[in-house]
Amino acid sequence: EYLALQRLTRARYEITSSLTRAKQHFIETLYYRVNKLVTVDKDNIKTSIFGATMLSIVTDSKTIDEIAEMPIEDLIDYLQTKGRGRFSDPETLAKAIRKAVRGSYRLGKVMKDSIDAVLSVYYAEIKTNQKLIKNLDKAITDIVQTLPEERILQSIPGIGSVYSAGIIAEIGSIDRFDTEAQLAKYAGLAWRQKQSSNFDSEHKPMTKNGNHYLRYYLVEAANLIRQRDPVFRKYYQKKYDEAFYSPHKRACVLCARKLTRTIFTLLKNGQIYQTPR
Secondary structure (H helix, E strand, C coil): CHHHHHHHHHHHHHHHHHHHHHHHHHHHHHHHHCHHHHCHHHHCCCCCCCCHHHHHHHCCHHHHHHHCCCCHHHHHHHHHHHCCCCCCCHHHHHHHHHHHHHHCCCCCHHHHHHHHHHHHHHHHHHHHHHHHHHHHHHHHHHHHCCCHHHHHHCCCCCCCHHHHHHHHHHHCCHHHCCCHHHHHHHHCCCECCCEECCEECCCCCECCCCCHHHHHHHHHHHHHHHHHCHHHHHHHHHHHHHCCCCHHHHHHHHHHHHHHHHHHHHHHHCCCCCCCC
C-alpha cells in the first residue's frame, strides 16, 4: 500500500510542478496580450485569473477586443453568465475588467495572433494538468483511507488529505526509524555545522540530502499548520524573530523539523494530535 501510494503522490507532485510552471508562463504571456489584467488585483477584483470566467475572457480574442467598447450592462450579463451567478458584485468586477482592457496597449495582428496561439497552448496544458490531478486525487483517496496513519496525521490542524498522503507514502512504516532524528535526516531536515574556533554562524545551510519529496510535504504542511495551531504559531513567530536571513523560509523549515518530531511520536504511539491546553 505504501509503495502504491508513493507512485501516485510522486506523480501528483510532478504534475503539480508542471501546472505551476504552466501558470507562470501563462501569466508572462498574458502580460503581452492585456498587461493591465495581470495586475487586476489592484482594482480590488476578488477573483483568480485562473478561474473559469477569467480564463474564458483572456483566451477568447473576440471578447478581449469587444470588452473595451462593450456597454457595462452587457459586460455584467456576460460575467454573470460565465460565472453562473457566483459573483457577489458583478458591476464592480465588470468596471475593473473593462478598465484593465482599455488601459492595456494594443498589439499588431501578427504579434496578437502569436500571443493568442501561445495562450491557447498554456490554457490547454493548465486544464489537462488540473484534470490529471483530480483523477490522481481520487486514486490517492481510495488507498490512503485504508491506512491507519491517515486518521492520525489528519488530526493535526492544517494537514489535509494531499499532504498526509504524501507524508505517509514517503515515510512508509514508522518502524523503519528508531528515533525522530533518523526520520529528520531521511527527510533532509538537518544542517551542516558552520563554525570556526569560537565563532558559530547563525546562517547554517541544510544538507540538501535525503528524500526531497518528504521534505517538500513536511515544509508545506508546516506552513499551513502554523496558521491554525497555536503551539506551532508561537514557535514559528519565535524563530521568525530570531532570524537575520530569510526569516519566513527559516521559520517554516524549523517548524517542519518540529513537525517531524510530532509525527514520529504520534505514529509510534498510535495516537491522534491534541493541542496542549
